[in-house]
Amino acid sequence: MAGDWAERPRTPLEELPSSQWPEQALTEGPTFDASDAACTDSIKVFTRVRPPLERERRSYLPYADAVLIHPDARTLSLSENVSGTSLNGAASVENGLVYPTHQFTYDRVFGPDSQQAEVYEHAARGAVLSTLQGFNATVIAYGQTGTGKTYTMEGDRVGPGRGIIPRAIDEVFAFIENDAAPRSKYLVRAAFLQIYNEVISDLLKPAQRELVIREDPRRGKYVHGLSEWVVRSPAEVYQLMEVGAAARMTGATKLNERSSRSHAVFILIVEQSRAPGAAGGADDEMDQFRGLTPGMGRKAGAAAAGARERQSVSVGKLNLVDLAGSERVHITGATGRRLEESKRINSSLSALGNVIAALTDARGARAHVPYRDSKLTRLLEDSLGGNCKTTILAMISPALDAFPESLSTAKFAQRAKAVRNAARVNEDLDQRTLLRRYEGELRRLRAELQQRQRDVVDKRQLLQVEEQKRRAEADKLAAITALEQRSREFMAEKEAKRRLEARISGMQSQLLIGGTKVEDTPVFRTLLAREQQRMRGEYEQRLRDLESERLTAEHDKAKVDRYKALLVKQRDIMIALTARLNERDDSILGLQEELEAYDAHQKRLEDTLDMRTSELIALRKAAVEHSAVSPVKSAQLALALGAWATGSGHGQNAAIAGPGGEDAPAPSLLAPNALEERAASGDSAEASGSPAGAAPADAQELEALREACAVAAKERAALLTILDAKVGALVADIAHGLRELPEQAQAHPQLQARVDALQRLVAATVRAMSSGANHRPPGELRGMD
Numbered sequence: 091m092a093g094d095w096a097e098r099p100r101t102p103l104e105e106l107p108s109s110q111w112p113e114q115a116l117t118e119g120p121t122f123d124a125s126d127a128a129c130t131d132s133i134k135v136f137t138r139v140r141p142p143l144e145r146e147r148r149s150y151l152p153y154a155d156a157v158l159i160h161p162d163a164r165t166l167s168l169s170e171n172v173s174g175t176s177l178n179g180a181a182s183v184e185n186g187l188v189y190p191t192h193q194f195t196y197d198r199v200f201g202p203d204s205q206q207a208e209v210y211e212h213a214a215r216g217a218v219l220s221t222l223q224g225f226n227a228t229v230i231a232y233g234q235t236g237t238g239k240t241y242t243m244e245g246d247r248v249g250p251g252r253g254i255i256p257r258a259i260d261e262v263f264a265f266i267e268n269d270a271a272p273r274s275k276y277l278v279r280a281a282f283l284q285i286y287n288e289v290i291s292d293l294l295k296p297a298q299r300e301l302v303i304r305e306d307p308r309r310g311k312y313v314h315g316l317s318e319w320v321v322r323s324p325a326e327v328y329q330l331m332e333v334g335a336a337a338r339m340t341g342a343t344k345l346n347e348r349s350s351r352s353h354a355v356f357i358l359i360v361e362q363s364r365a366p367g368a369a370g371g372a373d374d375e376m377d378q379f380r381g382l383t384p385g386m387g388r389k390a391g392a393a394a395a396g397a398r399e400r401q402s403v404s405v406g407k408l409n410l411v412d413l414a415g416s417e418r419v420h421i422t423g424a425t426g427r428r429l430e431e432s433k434r435i436n437s438s439l440s441a442l443g444n445v446i447a448a449l450t451d452a453r454g455a456r457a458h459v460p461y462r463d464s465k466l467t468r469l470l471e472d473s474l475g476g477n478c479k480t481t482i483l484a485m486i487s488p489a490l491d492a493f494p495e496s497l498s499t500a501k502f503a504q505r506a507k508a509v510r511n512a513a514r515v516n517e518d519l520d521q522r523t524l525l526r527r528y529e530g531e532l533r534r535l536r537a538e539l540q541q542r543q544r545d546v547v548d549k550r551q552l553l554q555v556e557e558q559k560r561r562a563e564a565d566k567l568a569a570i571t572a573l574e575q576r577s578r579e580f581m582a583e584k585e586a587k588r589r590l591e592a593r594i595s596g597m598q599s600q601l602l603i604g605g606t607k608v609e610d611t612p613v614f615r616t617l618l619a620r621e622q623q624r625m626r627g628e629y630e631q632r633l634r635d636l637e638s639e640r641l642t643a644e645h646d647k648a649k650v651d652r653y654k655a656l657l658v659k660q661r662d663i664m665i666a667l668t669a670r671l672n673e674r675d676d677s678i679l680g681l682q683e684e685l686e687a688y689d690a691h692q693k694r695l696e697d698t699l700d701m702r703t704s705e706l707i708a709l710r711k712a713a714v715e716h717s718a719v720s721p722v723k724s725a726q727l728a729l730a731l732g733a734w735a736t737g738s739g740h741g742q743n744a745a746i747a748g749p750g751g752e753d754a755p756a757p758s759l760l761a762p763n764a765l766e767e768r769a770a771s772g773d774s775a776e777a778s779g780s781p782a783g784a785a786p787a788d789a790q791e792l793e794a795l796r797e798a799c800a801v802a803a804k805e806r807a808a809l810l811t812i813l814d815a816k817v818g819a820l821v822a823d824i825a826h827g828l829r830e831l832p833e834q835a836q837a838h839p840q841l842q843a844r845v846d847a848l849q850r851l852v853a854a855t856v857r858a859m860s861s862g863a864n865h866r867p868p869g870e871l872r873g874m875d
């Protein structure tokens with residue numbers, strides 16, 4: 091997993107302050123662990139033959155190839171008569187002319203149909219991954235102008251046409267992203283420079299021109315003043331690339347519409363901090379790189395494994411070099427500025443060739459390698475024969491027109507292949523790398539931040555305390571000021587009083603009449619006595635008036651008290667009377683209810699009597715009729731029927747012909763003899779079910795009730811009279827008396843209100859009782875009368 095550096099939130103690109111530049115410069119390696127074994131290996135060389143351009147196809151001569159790529163994809167034959175060339179490298183003969191065949195073998199040859207991805211995979215990826223292992227790696231695109239160096243190194247921004255640089259960037263960040271090792275930390279920096287007309291300038295800070303390569307015992311060689319930018323994502327690097335590409339010197343030439351007129355070096359530095367024993371995700375990938383040169387791979391692997399045993403910081407640096415193309419001036423027709431550029435380009439490239447030649451001198455003598463002959467060779471010193479894994483991509487045009495340049499390039503590449511480098515893992519164990527210093531600085535800053543936060547808290551509390559103290563002092567000052575002001579005022583008043591008293595005393599002592607004090611003169615005394623007399627008289631009169639008022643008030647009070655007592659008494663009487671009246675009302679109502687019950691009972695008895703009488707008449711009638719038709723005459727029956735039997739009672743029979751007859755007399759009007767007869771026949775009232783036997787007792791009770799009602803009604807009438815005539819008159823008197831005492835009535839408004847209320851109560855009671863009397867039954871009213 092990527093460490094802090096790669097996970098930091100995106101911020102605008104930061105330039106690394108020059109004070110924090112790594113002590114390792116572009117051409118200088120950091121301090122190495124002595125245990126690290128250098129892996130000596132030759133520079134890897136690839137050639138790429140681009141497809142023929144439209145320009146070449148439309149040449150005044152018919153287009154012809156000069157390049158033959160062998161099936162092994164490693165061998166390349168160049169010939170001016172390539173069509174007659176065989177793979178065995180023998181010269182071809184045509185039209186009597188001998189065309190020699192130049193055969194070269196490289197690590198790989200990419201043909202015109204090769205894709206960008208393929209080139210990256212075989213020629214650049216290993217270098218990129220070795221950078222992630224802490225090696226220096228350089229990929230150099232070399233070749234004649236217009237052969238595809240920039241296309242191969244940069245290519246398109248997106249899509250399959252992307253070149254080595256964008257793919258390398260993606261590879262580095264993908265590696266960091268996928269690193270699952272605990273506590274792995276990365277710091278990636280980028281720089282971009284160009285050498286134009288032998289002047290080094292910073293492509294990311296175009297104002298930084300004429301940079302110089304310096305060397306010091308501790309830091310070694312470095313480009314003084316070159317800006318380095320901390321990058322956290324591919325997008326940030328692309329941003330830098332665009333800035334640099336825009337600043338790079340380009341121009342149109344006969345052979346390339348957009349020819350690079352400068353050598354450009356894009357630098358990516360990857361610092362990596364790993365925990366001891368943490369496995370690197372790039373190991374497997376490294377095998378692929380090792381596969382090309384097995385010996386070196388094992389050593390490098392061992393070196394890297396040794397480094398991993400310890401907690402270490404490794405620094406890998408990737409230099410991606412896009413050289414300006416060599417050109418034949420007589421072909422390009424360059425003049426003026428372009429001519430000057432061409433000369434400089436060719437000069438530096440020949441210096442590069444010289445360095446390669448010196449490094450690959452067949453005599454093996456490396457007494458002098460002319461690195462200092464050009465800025466380019468000086469800059470690439472470590473990449474050529476030094477601590478670096480270097481790859482050269484030699485670009486070739488397939489066209490016969492470019493045969494001399496292609497041959498020159500092929501020879502250069504061939505020679506370069508013989509250069510041997512000694513690459514080491516740049517492992518820094520002495521805390522000198524930027525990453526470690528960054529971490530140290532970060533720790534220090536964090537500690538400082540914590541301290542500052544503590545300080546801020548302390549300071550805040552201190553400020554609060556000071557503020558409280560300031561307020562308390564302000565309050566105290568205000569209190570003291572107020573106290574002083576009060577004291578001054580008090581003192582001033584005291585002084586004024588003292589002065590006034592002194593003045594009065596002084597005036598009094600000075601007020602003398604004829605040498606005598608004024609209060610001692612007779613006139614003063616007479617006047618004083620008169621005044622005293624007048625005042626005494628006034629006071630006495632006032633006392634008398636007050637006494638008189640007091641007596642009047644007492645009198646009125648006594649009168650009011652009497653009225654009050656009277657009213658209380660009347661109220662009590664009223665209450666008692668009302669209670670009695672209520673009692674009477676209740677008993678009258680009870681008696682009345684009883685009376686009504688007896689009336690109802692009597693009515694029921696009378697109804698029963700009527701019914702029995704009707705039954706008796708019907709029975710007698712039936713008996714008479716029976717006697718009349720029956721041959722057997724019963725004397726007893728005849729006796730019982732009496733007059734009925736003889737028909738003398740016929741008139742009566744007629745009168746009672748039917749129970750529902752209209753002329754039927756009331757049962758009470760039955761002939762007395764019939765009743766007597768009934769009694770004589772032994773028919774008792776109880777036996778016949780008649781209520782006749784109860785009638786006398788009911789009548790007595792009824793009469794008793796009527797008498798009680800009459801008594802109650804009389805009492806009620808008497809009470810009504812008392813209430814209306816006596817109590818009403820008394821209350822009216824009180825009310826009248828109160829009205830004659832307006833002051834007292836005003837002084838006792840409650841008394842007046844109570845008297846009025848009592849008066850209303852009496853009147854209402856009288857009205858209620860009178861109306862109750864009017865609703866009495868006539869018998870009762872009679873009784874009451």
Ligand SMILES: Nc1ncnc2c1ncn2[C@@H]1O[C@H](COP(=O)(O)OP(=O)(O)OP(=O)(O)O)[C@@H](O)[C@H]1O
Pocket residue numbers: 139140141143202233234235236237238239240241242346348349350351413414415416485
């Ligand atoms: N492999 C390729 N496939 C297709 N087109 C290519 C290829 N290589 C180069 N080209 C084309 O050839 C032309 C020249 O390429 P490029 O500018 O990369 O050359 P160069 O070597 O960088 O030239 P110079 O040295 O002048 O800068 C461009 O139009 C480019 O697109």
